Amino acid sequence: MTDTQIIEETVAFVQETLQRAEGGHDWFHIERVYRNALMIAKDEKVDLLVVSLAALLHDIADAKFHGGDESIGPKMAQDFLTTLEIENTVIQHVVNIILNISYKTSLGPQSSFKSKELEVVQDADRLDAIGAMGIARAFNYGGYKNRELYNPDIPPNLKMTKEEYKNSKAPTLNHFYEKLLLLKDKMNTDTGRILAEKRHRFMLDYLDQLYRECEGNA
Ligand code: ADP
Numbered sequence: 001m002t003d004t005q006i007i008e009e010t011v012a013f014v015q016e017t018l019q020r021a022e023g024g025h026d027w028f029h030i031e032r033v034y035r036n037a038l039m040i041a042k043d044e045k046v047d048l049l050v051v052s053l054a055a056l057l058h059d060i061a062d063a064k065f066h067g068g069d070e071s072i073g074p075k076m077a078q079d080f081l082t083t084l085e086i087e088n089t090v091i092q093h094v095v096n097i098i099l100n101i102s103y104k105t106s107l108g109p110q111s112s113f114k115s116k117e118l119e120v121v122q123d124a125d126r127l128d129a130i131g132a133m134g135i136a137r138a139f140n141y142g143g144y145k146n147r148e149l150y151n152p153d154i155p156p157n158l159k160m161t162k163e164e165y166k167n168s169k170a171p172t173l174n175h176f177y178e179k180l181l182l183l184k185d186k187m188n189t190d191t192g193r194i195l196a197e198k199r200h201r202f203m204l205d206y207l208d209q210l211y212r213e214c215e216g217n218a
């Protein structure tokens with residue numbers, strides 16, 4: 001099987017699996033992350049097959065939508081990739097990226113797994129969590145969970161443990177302070193950092209306008 005055929009098969013599998021996904025974690029999120037990853041990879045020395053497969057499979061079964069179970073996604077990816085003719089080292093690398101990509105993983109015990117390919121796909125995923133699309137995804141997820149949009153009486157919690165983060169029922173606006181505005185300083189690559197700065201400024205302008213509207217000042 002050529003790399004192109006492997007990628008085509010993977011795209012078809014992901015599109016089929018995510019047919020009824022929440023709007024912020026659907027096929028089009030995957031497509032954006034895949035494109036971001038290829039763009040970031042141009043300036044890095046990485047295995048493009050690993051980057052592509054990890055970007056395409058990183059949210060195949062997000063724990064948020066599977067009762068918090070973090071093992072289903074990596075297992076589904078591994079089972080799928082095993083049906084294709086792919087070297088085992090590539091499969092293991094992709095599975096390790098899926099195990100380590102999530103923001104909440106960085107709140108828990110530190111894993112020893114590191115790779116340039118993980119850094120590229122993580123930056124690509126983080127870019128889609130910020131900026132105009134990041135704002136849309138956050139409010140869609142909040143709506144999906146029936147969270148409040150904004151409640152000035154509930155302040156953001158900047159010292160959440162991984163468990164608190166997973167179980168948080170806080171208003172969606174708090175998520176900006178608890179995660180989205182922190183991402184620009186956590187980018188791994190130069191390309192990621194430049195794009196994140198721009199998207200970060202857009203979110204700050206957005207919040208500025210939102211508070212002015214709340215105060216009847218705009
Ligand atoms: P990861 O999947 O990398 O651990 P998250 O679980 O924080 O990251 O979620 C990915 C995306 O889902 C976020 O970027 C955001 O759009 C949405 N999301 C997750 N948790 C929340 C929340 N508490 N409020 C609003 N949006 C959220």
Ligand code: NI
Pocket residue numbers: 029033058059125
């Ligand atoms: Ni994602």
